[in-house]
Amino acid sequence: MTTAAATTAVIGCPNCGTRQELSPLAFGDTLYCVTCSTPLERRYGQSLVAALCCASATLLLLVPANVEIFLRTEALGVSRHSYLSSTAGAILEGGWPWLALAIFLFVVVFPIVRFALLTLVLGHIYLGRRSPWLGRAFRWANRLETWAMIDVFLLALAVTYVRIQDVISVHLGNGAIFLICAGVLSLLTRAVLDKAEVWEAIAPDNAPADPLDAVACLECDLLVEATEVDTPCPRCAAILRHRQVESIPITFALTVAALLLYIPANLYPIATLPIHYRPTSYTVLGGVIDLADANFYGLALLVFVASFVIPVLKLIGLGWCALSVLMRSRRQLVAKTQVYRIVEEIGRWSMVDPFVIGCLAPVLNYNALIHGGAGPAALPFTTVVILTIFSAKTFDPRLMWDAPRSRP
Ligand SMILES: [Zn+2]
Ligand SMILES: [Zn+2]
Numbered sequence: 001m002t003t004a005a006a007t008t009a010v011i012g013c014p015n016c017g018t019r020q021e022l023s024p025l026a027f028g029d030t031l032y033c034v035t036c037s038t039p040l041e042r043r044y045g046q047s048l049v050a051a052l053c054c055a056s057a058t059l060l061l062l063v064p065a066n067v068e069i070f071l072r073t074e075a076l077g078v079s080r081h082s083y084l085s086s087t088a089g090a091i092l093e094g095g096w097p098w099l100a101l102a103i104f105l106f107v108v109v110f111p112i113v114r115f116a117l118l119t120l121v122l123g124h125i126y127l128g129r130r131s132p133w134l135g136r137a138f139r140w141a142n143r144l145e146t147w148a149m150i151d152v153f154l155l156a157l158a159v160t161y162v163r164i165q166d167v168i169s170v171h172l173g174n175g176a177i178f179l180i181c182a183g184v185l186s187l188l189t190r191a192v193l194d195k196a197e198v199w200e201a202i203a204p205d206n207a208p209a210d211p212l213d214a215v216a217c218l219e220c221d222l223l224v225e226a227t228e229v230d231t232p233c234p235r236c237a238a239i240l241r242h243r244q245v246e247s248i249p250i251t252f253a254l255t256v257a258a259l260l261l262y263i264p265a266n267l268y269p270i271a272t273l274p275i276h277y278r279p280t281s282y283t284v285l286g287g288v289i290d291l292a293d294a295n296f297y298g299l300a301l302l303v304f305v306a307s308f309v310i311p312v313l314k315l316i317g318l319g320w321c322a323l324s325v326l327m328r329s330r331r332q333l334v335a336k337t338q339v340y341r342i343v344e345e346i347g348r349w350s351m352v353d354p355f356v357i358g359c360l361a362p363v364l365n366y367n368a369l370i371h372g373g374a375g376p377a378a379l380p381f382t383t384v385v386i387l388t389i390f391s392a393k394t395f396d397p398r399l400m401w402d403a404p405r406s407r408p
Contacts, residue, residue, distance in 0.1 A: 009205030010223055012216025013038055015337050017398040036337040046194035052122035054189035059115040061182035069173030073363040075370055082362035084175050090362035096374045102382055103358040111148040117141035125201045134202045135236040139219045146348055154183045156355030162296050167274050203235040215240050244396035248325050254391035255318045261380040269375035271357050281375050284353060306349040314388040317343040328403040337397055344392040350385040
């Protein structure tokens with residue numbers, strides 16, 4: 001393991017830009033930003049070895065999850081089955097290429113790439129090897145954390161199971177069981193992975209001569225001398241910037257586009273299901289009411305929050321934060337920063353409704369009465385979710401704190 005730098009390391013808060021000294025933490029302690037209360041470092045049982053075990057086990061489980069039978073249905077004396085790896089192909093044949101691409105990337109490719117990169121990086125650090133590509137690989141593993149959506153897909157699987165079990169006989173295949181195990185381990189990986197420790201092991205945090213003037217890497221929080229701006233970060237190879245380029249115009253453009261698409265996304269049916277042996281189209285909110293009518297109140301609440309509350313919260317929250325920068329507002333900056341953190345964290349869960357279509361479409365193609373698939377709202381809804389995730393990524397919350405400081 002790399003030893004700590006002789007001088008006290010300093011990091012820049014990713015949400016407000018405040019420079020803060022890193023002090024050793026006792027078990028159970030959290031170091032909060034003194035300005036915006038963002039947790040900067042935590043010590044609560046994370047372990048590099050545990051993270052390596054969880055990440056490599058997740059990677060191993062993703063192989064059978066993709067090649068074993070995922071779901072099996074039976075109706076009219078006939079059976080259908082699906083594989084996770086071929087779900088995108090079945091959806092593509094159904095005429096929904098954008099949904100097929102989203103499922104292929106978010107559920108098949110990105111989880112495998114993320115856990116392969118994590119296994120490689122953590123394995124190298126564990127073995128004491130310091131390859132020059134480690135920082136770049138760990139940066140990409142972190143970037144894919146939002147986009148690797150096994151956990152969201154598992155919620156969609158639960159919703160699908162509940163929604164079609166009273167119409168046809170449905171069984172989880174081994175692939176689904178392996179994916180559930182991989183999902184649990186992926187959450188454990190997240191809990192036991194101490195990113196700051198990994199970055200410190202790849203290259204120690206700096207103590208620049210003038211921390212206030214130094215530039216903080218947007219990806220690994222390393223503080224580097226201001227003269228290095230616009231060059232690759234020495235630790236993770238991301239281009240160093242004082243702030244994200246064109247953050248506000250891009251955030252506004254993406255948020256407004258998402259807001260406009262949000263109307264058809266909720267007005268039109270998102271999917272069709274055979275309910276009481278009749279193909280029935282339902283809207284996002286209609287699906288929630290159906291689940292509540294069937295007495296699945298917990299699941300109805302989860303889907304209501306994921307599909308309706310979160311997109312609204314994201315649009316209002318991002319609009320509030322971006323307007324704050326434009327208005328050079330000094331008010332409620334801590335609250336706005338916390339709203340931004342929540343929006344960035346939970347946005348991906350809105351993919352649950354598009355994923356339900358991914359789960360049911362390949363195993364619900366019996367005849368004109370027993371069939372299921374995407375509705376006209378599926379494309380705008382999926383686009384809203386993806387646009388708001390990008391919007392949260394392009395927004396630089398430090399601009400909210402800069403704006404009042406630069407007020408004339
Ligand atoms: Zn802060
Ligand atoms: Zn960096």
